Amino acid sequence: MTDHPRRVTRALLSVSDKTGLIEFAKALASHGVELVSTGGTAKAIAAAGLQVRDVSELTGFPEMMDGRVKTLHPKVHGGLLAIRDNKEHADAMKAHGIAPIDLLVVNLYPFEATVDKGAGYEDCIENIDIGGPAMIRAAAKNHDDVAVVVEAQDYQAVLDELSANKGATTLALRRRLAAKAYARTAAYDAAISNWFAAQNKAEAPDFRAFGGRLIQSLRYGENPHQTAAFYRTPDKRPGVATVRQLQGRELSYNNINDTDAAYECIAEFDPARTAACVIVKHANPCGVAEGPDLVSAYRKAFACDTQSPYGGIIAVNRTLDAEAARVITEILTEVIIAPDATEEAIAIVAKRKNLRLLLAGSLPDPRAPGLTAKTVAGGLLVQSRDNAVVDDLTLKTVTKRVPTDAELRDLKFAFRVAKHVKSNTIIYAKDVATVGIGAGQMSRVDSARIAARKAQDAAADAKLAEPLTKGSVVASDAFFPFADGMLACIEAGATAVIQPGGSIRDEEVIKAADDHGIAMVFTGIRHFRH
Structure with missing residues (x-):
């Protein structure tokens, strides 16, 4: 790849976020770049004392329909898409009075921010940019000749190249900017399409896309030989992506x-x-x-x-x-x-x-709807968030013995925790504290035994006479397929059980609980977590 420098003689600027705009425009003007702009951007540049042409002067066509139509014109897209070294393109430009546009600066209507602030349907629709993405894609396609900038943080890179290359940009920079431009429009369209899917209550739209903005490049992934990066999505759920470190x-x-x-x-x-x-x-x-x-x-x-x-x-x-x-x-x-x-x-x-x-500023709402996604070979698994909360469930006592108030309090606590532990999950709890956790085992019996063993170790460390599983309650994230898993919990000292129910052997499990004087409640909801 050669440097393939392209001198910037004309720039079209149309930005909703005007951060750094005036300084950038002044620097471009100092390199002899003609400034063309639209609407509020043009007014801001002119107010700074800079000479700027309104895009309507370039196209010979007025802005109309509340600004919906202003840049969708052959004199804009021809100026962006024309291949400078192609004689046929050059002849067409000359014949139709199309001037080349060598630098496009566009950041899009703030659709994501509009949705995030809870705006109404019509307001969100009006913040879907049409001309901006069309121009960005055109300029990015023709990156051999045109540089495209989609956010203010790249202004300095462009100015550095203009200074270093006598008013020209290099192909390396234009390629990097083009790649970023397509990624930006892809993330933008993903946000819009997911918003529409939610508005239409489409649980499984024919196409699903997710996009995000880089938060940070990571040193490595789960292991040192893996590369990784962290991205922020339009979902502003409070958490690790929104924290202040x-x-x-x-x-x-x-x-x-x-x-x-x-x-x-x-x-x-x-x-x-x-x-x-x-x-x-x-x-x-x-x-x-x-x-x-x-x-x-x-x-x-x-x-x-x-x-x-x-x-x-x-x-x-x-x-x-x-x-x-x-x-x-x-x-x-x-x-x-x-x-x-x-x-x-x-x-x-x-x-x-x-x-x-x-x-993080606040806590995420455990009841809030949302989507989670996981990659698999050749595909993407998408599901709604597990937003079932035990306080909202109708608990059904299925044993002869009804749990005491203290047991019921601890049962709810244990099931709240079980929702966030890898399956198969067994949680022993006492006095609203976990006293044994069994996570991620292939057998629910193994999870029960591991959790009990951990409780024994903790008791030994604390020099207790017996593990705190004695007199505890127990939660299972899914039903007990056989009585053996529950019997292992009873052996560890549990006096009450909370589980979803729904096994073909529920009656066998209930009978075993009754035989041991155990109270058991069904939630009707399971919390698999893989």
Whole structure:
């Protein structure tokens, strides 16, 4: 690839975001570039004392229909698409009075921002840009001759090349800008198409696209030999993609994945009702608890498994206070994420220079609709978010014994946690704290036994007479296909069970519960998490 420089003699600027516009336009003018513009952009440039031609002068056709029609004209698209070294194209330009446009600067109508602020249907429609994407695609296609800029952060790169190349751009820059331009229009159209699908309540539209804006290039992916990057989507769900990082090293791929798991789990706990803490390791909670304050909740969560939290992720559902910050930082922790933090807490965390402190501003709504996506070979699996919340479910007692109020409180707590643990999942809980977690096993019996063994280890560490699974309740993310899994939980000391129900052997499982005097409730909803 040669430098293939192309001198910029004429630039068309049409931007909704005018950040840096005037400085850029002044610099272009200093290189002798003729400025052509539209509407508000033209007014802003003229108000700065710069000479600018309105696009209507170029086309000989007035802007009309509330600005819907202004750049959709052969003299614009011909100026962008004409191949400069093609004699036939040059002759057509001369015959029809088409002037070349060597630089296009367009950022699109703020459709995503309009949707995000909750605007009405008609307002969203009016913020769908038509002329902008058409010009961007035309300029990007003809990048051998035309440079296209779709956001202000690339202004300086263009100016640097004009200065270095006597008013010309190189092919390398134009190719890079063209690739970015097509990615931008693709993400823009993805946002529009997904908005339309939601408006039309189309659960499975014929085509589905997702787009995002780069947040950061990551050092590597799950493993050092994998490349990775982090993108923000138009969905402004509070979480790791929207946080303000106050300190600490750059987040890694695994940090981001684990932090998302932690914050989605903590969102299940209403901060107006209780303080809560979630400790996550390898995308699975290893300790979750409620308490009267964050310190109490953290200590109870940590007691569930005193080994796994080292190097883990901590999520809390209230403003991080100094006392909680002091206790949490006693061990090695990778990330703390909270809605907010006090200045004193921030100062305490600052003493651990590598510890990332993330403030999300608010908690995500566990009931909110949304989509999740996962790649598979040759395809994309898309589903609605699991927004079932145990407080909204009708719980049905299926055993002779009805759970006590304390058991029912803990059953709801355990099922809330089970939603966020990899299947097969078994959660033992007592006094609104996890006391044993079995995650991701191929057999539900194995999950029950692993969780019980973890509880035994925790009891040994704390020098307790018996594990806290004695007198606990237990939650299963899906039904017990046989009684053996539930019997393993009873053996560990569980006195009450919450599960979805729906097995062909439900009656066998219920009978086993009754035989052991166990209370059991069905939710009718399962929480597979793969």
